[in-house]
Amino acid sequence: MSNATFTSRAAKSLRNSQLRRNINKATTTIRGKTARVTAELPDWEALRLAGREIKRSTLAELDKHLIALEESVTRAGGTVHWARDAAEAREIVVRLTKAHNTDQVIKIKSMTTDEIELNPALEGAGIRPYETDLADMIVQMGREKPSHLLVPAIHKNRVEIRDLFRDQMGSHGEGLSDRPTDLTKAARAYLRDKFLETRVAISGANFAVAETGSVVVVESEGNGRMCLTLPDVLISIMGIEKVLPRWQDLEVFLQLLPRAATGERMNPYTSIWTGTVPGDGPREFHLVLLDNGRSKILADEVSRETLHCIRCSRCLNVCPVYERAGGHAYDSMYQGPIGAIVTPQLKGLEEAGSLPYASSLCGACHEVCPVKINIPQILVHLRGKVVESKRETALGKLSGENMAMQVASRLFNNQQALEWSLWAGRLGQKLLTRDGVMPWLPPPLSGWTLSRDFPALPEQSFRDWWKQRENGK
Amino acid sequence: MSSRDIMLATIRHAISRPAPDGLPAVPPPGDLPAYRRRLDATGPEIVDRFLERLRDYNVHVEVxxxxAAVIAAATARLAALGLDRLVIPADLPAAWRPAGVTLVEDQALDHQTLNAIPGALTGAALAIAETGSIVLDGGRHQGRRALTLLPDYHLCVVFAGQLVGLVPEAMDQLGRHPARPITFFSGPSATADIELDRVVGVHGPRTLDVLFVTGPTQPREF
Incomplete structure (x- = not known):
């Protein structure tokens, strides 16, 4: 496990009151809107079930659907590339971009390109990537990491954003005020030049339809339409789990996603394109199918449904842990409850083993998920794996947690030993108990009381009370 | 082995294990939970809902x-906005072409030229009442995507006969030509990226006006 854990990162972000205010405002607002527009559909529950069933049956025959997608995209004039991991995906995109002798690309918000760390690879190859989603552009200009799936710059205030724009937008940033309308206007003018002059665009994909080869991007700002329409070349990168078998399946997800994500009946812009069309849009289209750990998730029967996720971020907005700790504590482009299950599975438990513990298991995420992913169950499953993998190391065997569990296991198997230890415990706890709880335990149990109290043993155990009652009869 | 073969082999191995809850791996066809595929409402109710949604989005609608009323309405609206130049798809009907403005037919105009034109006038493929969406698919009277993207103003003619109730009804119709480039727009582009303040009009046309024709409609064609 890396040295910085969720707990240590959260401890830092909890001290940032601006961040907590912003996140609280964001999550409260979006929660209200999503609740309203999901409640107004009489068939919302049926849509969720349909979404889950479509995802489940698609994953069960994923190989077949990917082959069908490859065939239909190729038939429509596109080219399909297969990338086993992030390095291979980066190599494909850099190679395709370089083939067009360009030193800049425009990008649509895409978590998949963040996941494969595409931007540093492009920069390393002498290609400058321009993020065109407003928040992503702000995060990129500030050389930071996103803090929310949908509103990645939620940790920044308007003055900070104005300073970034003044600094980096050339003439479009001169004398800029900090009013959001002025900032947005400046971004429009600055990016319009980029849209018109850049020949290669890079996007993610929300859905891709195997039977037709159609790819879908949903968005709010219109930068997506610009990138999908104006350049000569379009490269789209999608996780293999994004494929849908049939055109008809879109009718379910185009209802689920906007209502669960931003609380809109429909997002402002949805683009669906199929290969290339003469005289309309890019002349060249590449679709990169990315595994990068997804098939490993698919192989685990319990956590398989992690791959149902349509990246709506509704689970973030209802999560009490996310609302307080903020997105950066998850140290990943996938945050909140879904991040707590996606990241450890993509990056490995050694790297992100603290994330499955970033939850109180309250279940709010499962309750609202538009495709009904049982996030708490997967969290517990992953916690089990973390403990198993820790026990395999010598240090893990000697850890306080493991020793305590071993001792507890013995005690609970032996009545006399248990009674004796309870008696000893009642004697020993006297010095540590305040108001019925022990706020601090000595090592090796001190880890438990770092963030919670340990309830003191009552004066009399149930067994003792029972014995006394029997005798008194 | 190519990456493709390795990925497919890995996936096949991964899915060879059954689901733990004993559910069949693939639900039988037609077994999807019954969500609504048609809006259970009368024609006028559907129109009302659509217009209400557009007003929610602050779209200026004229019914x-x-x-025959399109030319007069378009001419008046453009005059009110002070717009004197519009790009139109080459197949835009003469019966929709407003007077008193310069109309530039799109004959493969380059992007810079399109970008310098202040507005566009087109028809639509269909519209969805439940979501207040207007859908373009590059078919009749709509032009290519850049035409309704680069100008800052879009005037769109929509017929009541093109209106459907729900998203599934729209997808059924669009599915007849899925290879066409399709754009849904539902309200103006917007962002809440700066302190969650909603700012309307980021990229694309910042103003969308709709002329909604309830009377005798042009023949439906997909």
């Missing part, structure tokens, strides 16, 4: 009782 016309016949196609």
């Amino acid at each position: 016309l009782d016949s196609e």
Whole structure:
């Protein structure tokens, strides 16, 4: 496990009151809107079930659907590339971009390109990537990491954003005020030049339809339409789990996603394109199918449904842990409850083993998920794996947690030993108990009381009370 | 082995294990939970819902009782906005072409030229009442995507006969030509990226006006 854990990162972000205010405002607002527009559909529950069933049956025959997608995209004039991991995906995109002798690309918000760390690879190859989603552009200009799936710059205030724009937008940033309308206007003018002059665009994909080869991007700002329409070349990168078998399946997800994500009946812009069309849009289209750990998730029967996720971020907005700790504590482009299950599975438990513990298991995420992913169950499953993998190391065997569990296991198997230890415990706890709880335990149990109290043993155990009652009869 | 073969082999191995809850791996066809595929409402109710949604989005709508009223309405609206130049798809009907403005037919105009034109006038493929969406698919009277993207103003003619109730009804119709480039727009582009303040009009046309024709409609064609 890396040295910085969720707990240590959260401890830092909890001290940032601006961040907590912003996140609280964001999550409260979006929660209200999503609740309203999901409640107004009489068939919302049926849509969720349909979404889950479509995802489940698609994953069960994923190989077949990917082959069908490859065939239909190729038939429509596109080219399909297969990338086993992030390095291979980066190599494909850099190679395709370089083939067009360009030193800049425009990008649509895409978590998949963040996941494969595409931007540093492009920069390393002498290609400058321009993020065109407003928040992503702000995060990129500030050389930071996103803090929310949908509103990645939620940790920044308007003055900070104005300073970034003044600094980096050339003439479009001169004398800029900090009013959001002025900032947005400046971004429009600055990016319009980029849209018109850049020949290669890079996007993610929300859905891709195997039977037709159609790819879908949903968005709010219109930068997506610009990138999908104006350049000569379009490269789209999608996780293999994004494929849908049939055109008809879109009718379910185009209802689920906007209502669960931003609380809109429909997002402002949805683009669906199929290969290339003469005289309309890019002349060249590449679709990169990315595994990068997804098939490993698919192989685990319990956590398989992690791959149902349509990246709506509704689970973030209802999560009490996310609302307080903020997105950066998850140290990943996938945050909140879904991040707590996606990241450890993509990056490995050694790297992100603290994330499955970033939850109180309250279940709010499962309750609202538009495709009904049982996030708490997967969290517990992953916690089990973390403990198993820790026990395999010598240090893990000697850890306080493991020793305590071993001792507890013995005690609970032996009545006399248990009674004796309870008696000893009642004697020993006297010095540590305040108001019925022990706020601090000595090592090796001190880890438990770092963030919670340990309830003191009552004066009399149930067994003792029972014995006394029997005798008194 | 190619990456493709390795990925497919890995996936096949991964899915060879059954689901733990004993559910069949693939639900039988037609077994999807019954969500609504048609809106259970009368024609006027569907129109009302659509217009209400557009007003929610602050879209300026004019309801016309016949196609013959399009020219007058468009001319007046453009004059009110002070717009004097519009790009139009080459197949835009003469019966929709407003007077008193320069109309530039799109004959493969380059992007810079399109970008310098302040507005566009087109028809639509269909519209969805439940979501207030207007859908373009590059078919009749709509032009290519850049035409309704680069100008800052879009005037769109929509017929009541093109209106459907729900998203599934729209996808059924669009599915007849899925290879066409399709754009849904539902309200103006917007962002809440700066302190969650909603700012309307980021990229694309910042103003969308709709002429909604309820009367005798042009023949439906997909």
